[in-house]
Amino acid sequence: MPPVLPLSVTKHIADKLYEKRKLAALEVEQLVKQLATAGRGAAVVDVIDTLVNSYATSSASNARKGGLLCLAATAVALAGCPPGTPRPPDLLQKVVPPILASFTDQDARVRYYAIESLWNVAKSTRESFLQVFPEIFEALFRLCSDADANVQNAASFLDNLVKDIVAESHDFDVAGFVLTLQEYLEVASPFKRQFLLGWLGLLDSLPDIDLVAHLPALLPGLLGMLSDGNAEIRSACTKLLAEFLLEVQTSGAHADVSQLALMLAQQLEQRQEDEAALLTALRWLHTLVQLAPGQLLPHAAVLLQNVLPCLGHADGEISAAARQVNSDLLEQVQERQERQHQRGASGLPAPGSGGALLDSQSLLAAVSKQLEGEAEVSKLEALQWVNVLLSHDARLLQEQQQLLLAALCDALSAASDRVVTESLAVLASVAHQRDHFPAVMAALLGCFRGSGGARLLQRRGGLVIQQMSQRLGGLRVYKELSRLLQEEEDTAFAASVVQALNLILLTSSPLQELRALLQSSLRSAEGADVFALLFASWSHSCAASLALALLAQAYSLACELLAVMAQEPLSMRPETAVELSQLVSLLEAPAFAPLRLQLLQPGLHPALLRAVHGLLMLLPQGDAFRMLQTRLHSIPLMALLSIREQQQAQALAAGRGSSSSGVGLAAAAGAGLSPVGSPPATAALGSSRRNSSSTSLDASSSASGEQPLSPTARQQQQQQQQQQQLVAARSPLIEEKRLVQLFKSRVARLGS
Numbered sequence: 001m002p003p004v005l006p007l008s009v010t011k012h013i014a015d016k017l018y019e020k021r022k023l024a025a026l027e028v029e030q031l032v033k034q035l036a037t038a039g040r041g042a043a044v045v046d047v048i049d050t051l052v053n054s055y056a057t058s059s060a061s062n063a064r065k066g067g068l069l070c071l072a073a074t075a076v077a078l079a080g081c082p083p084g085t086p087r088p089p090d091l092l093q094k095v096v097p098p099i100l101a102s103f104t105d106q107d108a109r110v111r112y113y114a115i116e117s118l119w120n121v122a123k124s125t126r127e128s129f130l131q132v133f134p135e136i137f138e139a140l141f142r143l144c145s146d147a148d149a150n151v152q153n154a155a156s157f158l159d160n161l162v163k164d165i166v167a168e169s170h171d172f173d174v175a176g177f178v179l180t181l182q183e184y185l186e187v188a189s190p191f192k193r194q195f196l197l198g199w200l201g202l203l204d205s206l207p208d209i210d211l212v213a214h215l216p217a218l219l220p221g222l223l224g225m226l227s228d229g230n231a232e233i234r235s236a237c238t239k240l241l242a243e244f245l246l247e248v249q250t251s252g253a254h255a256d257v258s259q260l261a262l263m264l265a266q267q268l269e270q271r272q273e274d275e276a277a278l279l280t281a282l283r284w285l286h287t288l289v290q291l292a293p294g295q296l297l298p299h300a301a302v303l304l305q306n307v308l309p310c311l312g313h314a315d316g317e318i319s320a321a322a323r324q325v326n327s328d329l330l331e332q333v334q335e336r337q338e339r340q341h342q343r344g345a346s347g348l349p350a351p352g353s354g355g356a357l358l359d360s361q362s363l364l365a366a367v368s369k370q371l372e373g374e375a376e377v378s379k380l381e382a383l384q385w386v387n388v389l390l391s392h393d394a395r396l397l398q399e400q401q402q403l404l405l406a407a408l409c410d411a412l413s414a415a416s417d418r419v420v421t422e423s424l425a426v427l428a429s430v431a432h433q434r435d436h437f438p439a440v441m442a443a444l445l446g447c448f449r450g451s452g453g454a455r456l457l458q459r460r461g462g463l464v465i466q467q468m469s470q471r472l473g474g475l476r477v478y479k480e481l482s483r484l485l486q487e488e489e490d491t492a493f494a495a496s497v498v499q500a501l502n503l504i505l506l507t508s509s510p511l512q513e514l515r516a517l518l519q520s521s522l523r524s525a526e527g528a529d530v531f532a533l534l535f536a537s538w539s540h541s542c543a544a545s546l547a548l549a550l551l552a553q554a555y556s557l558a559c560e561l562l563a564v565m566a567q568e569p570l571s572m573r574p575e576t577a578v579e580l581s582q583l584v585s586l587l588e589a590p591a592f593a594p595l596r597l598q599l600l601q602p603g604l605h606p607a608l609l610r611a612v613h614g615l616l617m618l619l620p621q622g623d624a625f626r627m628l629q630t631r632l633h634s635i636p637l638m639a640l641l642s643i644r645e646q647q648q649a650q651a652l653a654a655g656r657g658s659s660s661s662g663v664g665l666a667a668a669a670g671a672g673l674s675p676v677g678s679p680p681a682t683a684a685l686g687s688s689r690r691n692s693s694s695t696s697l698d699a700s701s702s703a704s705g706e707q708p709l710s711p712t713a714r715q716q717q718q719q720q721q722q723q724q725q726l727v728a729a730r731s732p733l734i735e736e737k738r739l740v741q742l743f744k745s746r747v748a749r750l751g752s
Contacts, residue, residue: 004043004050006031013055013066021062025069032077041086048074048094056098061105065113068102071095072117079124095121096132103139108148115143115154122161127169129162134180136162141184145191152191159195163202170208177203178214185221190230197225197236204243212247212255216263219244219284223267226276234276241280245287257292261285262299268306275315282310282321289328294336297358300329301366308367308382312375319377326381330388333358337392364389364400368407371423376416383411383422390429397433404430405443412447412464413456420460421467428471437472441480444468448497461500466508474511478534485537491749494540499579502544506551506591515591521552521734528733535739539746542570543579546615547586550595552734555607560740562614570747571618580615581624587631599635 003010005028012024028047035043051074055067075095078087088094099121102114118136122129129136140162143155166172184196200218203209211218225237248255264281271277285303289296296303303325310322336358363385370382386404389396397404408430411423431440444464448457456464469477481501488494505511518534521527531552538544542565549558570576586592598605599612612632619625 004046009070013070014058014060014063015066016062018065021066021069024066025073028070029073029077032074033081036078036081036085036087039086041088044074044078045088045094048088048091052094052098056102061107061110064102064105064107064110068099068110068113068117071099072120075121076124092121092125092128092132096135100135100139103143108146108151111143111146111148111151112154115151115158119154119158119161122158122165126165129165130169130172133162133166133173134176137177137180141192141195144195145189159198163199167202167206172209174203174209174211174214178211178217182217182221185218186224190228190233193225193228193230193233194236196221197233197240200240201236204240204247210251212244212251215244215248216256216259219260219263220267223271223277223280224274226280227274238280245284249287249291257288257295258299261288261296262302264288265299265303265306268310272309275313275318278310278313279315279318279321282307282318282325286321286324286328289325289332293332296329297332297336300333301359301362303329304363304385305366305369308370308378309373309375311377311381312373330385333363334388337388341392360389360393360396361399364396365403368400368404371407371411376414376419379411379414379416379419380422383419383426386426387429390426390433394433397430397436401430401436401439405439409443409447412460413452417463420463424464424467425471428468431468431472437476438480441477442484445481445484445497448500449493454496457496457500462504462508465501465504466510469508469514470510474514475517475530478505478511478514479530482534482537485540488537488540491540491746494537498538498541498544502538502541502547503586506547506586506589515551518548518552519594521554523733525733527552531734532739536742539739539743541579542576542747543583545743546580547583550587550611551591553595553598553608554734554736555605555611557734557736557739558611559607559614560736561743562611562618564740564744564747566614566618577618577620580619581622584615584619584624584628587628596631599632602635 005013009024009027009031012020012027015021015024028051032044032047035041035047048071051067051070055063056071058064058067072095075091078085078091081087096118099114099118102110105111105114122136140155140159143151144159146152146155181196181200184192187193187196200211200222204211219241222237222241225233226241228234228237248260264285267281268278271281285307307322307325307329311319311326313319313322367382367385367389371379373379386408405427408423408427412420414420414423427440427444431437447453447464448461465477478501481497485494485497505515514530517524517527518531519527521531531548531554535545535548538548542561546558546561546565549555549561565571565576565580587595595608598608602609612628616625616628616632619628
């Protein structure tokens with residue numbers, strides 16, 4: 001059997017000189033052309049197989065070089081045959097793979113000749129060369145970053161030729177190629193990135209290829225190139241993205257706006273540290289939202305979930321771009337809600353919205369989650385979204401109440417007072433809705449639990465309670481909180497909240513009306529009811545209970561409470577002394593100005609004098625003790641002398657009717673500590689005795705050897721008798737016995 005290759009070929013094909021290898025290639029070209037023209041296709045296949053097996057894959061580098069040249073000559077010869085000449089159907093599948101295998105050869109010259117051979121194959125086969133385009137592109141992608149400069153230059157020539165072939169083709173598989181590009185765009189090599197940008201620029205320039213439809217697959221990789229260390233790559237990528245965006249604006253019908261927007265939102269989440277990618281993605285989103293008004297509303301929740309965090313970005317351009325997207329979406333939602341309101345068909349697609357439905361539940365959940373973030377501006381915009389959504393769809397409260405209240409309460413711990421104020425405004429708005437007030441108050445109370453809640457109560461408790469009282473009414477807020485605290489099982493928590501509420505009640509201007517109502521508890525049934533309700537929870541704290549009694553001018557009750565506090569084990573609690581010391585400071589507040597003035601009239605308010613002295617006796621000798629003692633020393637001496645004269649006269653008058661009891665009562669009055677609930681001496685007097693004239697009292701005093709009362713003392717005695725008659729004429733509004741028992745049961749738990 002004759003050899004497949006003539007001697008003239010085998011002699012020079014593996015020579016070390018390029019000219020001789022080139023001569024062998026020319027011999028092979030002529031041989032293959034003759035065989036093909038003669039119709040000897042099988043012989044052509046044998047030539048190709050011999051070149052592949054014996055030379056192109058040889059271990060000798062010169063043999064590989066010669067084999068590559070001869071394989072290219074084979075393709076050139078077949079391409080030069082007259083039309084109609086039969087060719088092997090799988091010519092490229094036989095010739096190209098061994099050439100591509102040499103692209104990874106360790107010898108740079110072998111790689112160079114492999115590129116040269118493939119260039120000749122591509123030049124001779126043209127459009128049929130695209131049969132192996134995926135393999136060719138992969139090989140070129142590897143070679144573009146080759147370490148050898150000559151190999152890189154040769155690969156660039158081959159790349160340009162392949163681009164020309166693709167540009168001439170009308171059957172190029174764009175979709176398949178985009179999948180390959182999508183994978184390769186994630187590379188970090190600047191050479192490979194430059195290579196890919198060149199191919200994208202080519203495809204974008206071809207009129208028959210529409211890359212806009214494939215942007216969701218291409219944009220992620222392109223956004224990643226915007227922060228490349230090479231300025232040329234950043235510039236080329238920015239330019240290409242600008243061209244793509246212009247095409248989207250001019251031919252929006254070909255772009256899947258929703259898919260693009262969702263992809264961009266995903267990029268905002270994944271590239272939070274890449275400022276260039278964030279800015280570009282936000283600008284694209286801004287364009288898409290304006291390009292298709294209403295079309296992106298069904299995806300508003302996903303978009304806002306990633307746009308709102310960008311509002312607080314340190315880069316001004318990024319935060320400004322995020323504000324544009326946010327304001328556009330908010331405006332579109334408000335316009336849609338307004339159209340629905342005008343149509344009176346809530347939940348139905350509004351005209352011009354393309355039939356797209358707004359998922360209000362998902363949107364509310366998304367913006368509520370943003371309240372957990374750190375940026376102030378993001379939280380404020382999220383609160384604005386909550387307001388807008390709730391104002392047009394109250395049904396959301398039924399479905400999202402727990403999630404929304406938890407988010408709003410978390411926002412109360414924000415560092416910004418503005419965020420806290422706006423959160424409270426939304427909470428108040430929710431509380432105004434039917435049947436939601438108790439849930440809001442319960443959630444608000446829950447904010448103060450735990451160590452974090454205790455810090456919030458200490459730092460922001462005053463602001464929270466004052467704001468809610470202003471918006472909802474102090475009486476309503478305090479009554480509901482008191483009702484909840486009555487059922488509280490954690491006594492320590494209840495005591496801390498009550499102490500805070502008591503301090504706010506006594507010092508806050510918005511609660512002036514509530515304080516006035518409580519101060520009328522002895523004269524007003526409404527005030528007495530409110531007092532009893534608050535006292536039921538205030539009894540969790542000794543000082544708060546005493547402060548409430550003093551505020552309501554229930555001084556007899558205050559004496560009873562002090563008597564309970566003086567007993568063990570309550571008197572042994574260090575907390576009791578601390579709370580009472582703090583109460584002394586509160587007595588200097590404007591809310592207790594009436595009490596301090598009443599100290600100037602001990603004859604009219606003997607129980608007050610006993611209560612304040614009792615408080616003084618329970619205090620350890622310290623700053624609080626000296627402060628209160630100084631206050632008591634300010635009572636005018638004449639007022640005390642006057643009450644002494646009144647007590648002596650009352651004791652003498654009472655002694656006419658009953659000697660033993662009158663003496664005991666007078667002794668108690670002389671000490672300034674009458675029994676609780678009974679004014680000194682006068683409580684034992686009948687109505688006829690109370691109305692007796694001053695002349696008879698003077699006569700009684702003279703008969704007993706006492707000095708007659710002065711006109712001033714006589715006038716004060718008459719005023720006191722008239723007040724006691726009014727009190728005795730009506731039943732007490734404050735049930736002191738019941739409240740004292742309630743206080744005892746509460747403080748018993750504190751003592752234990």
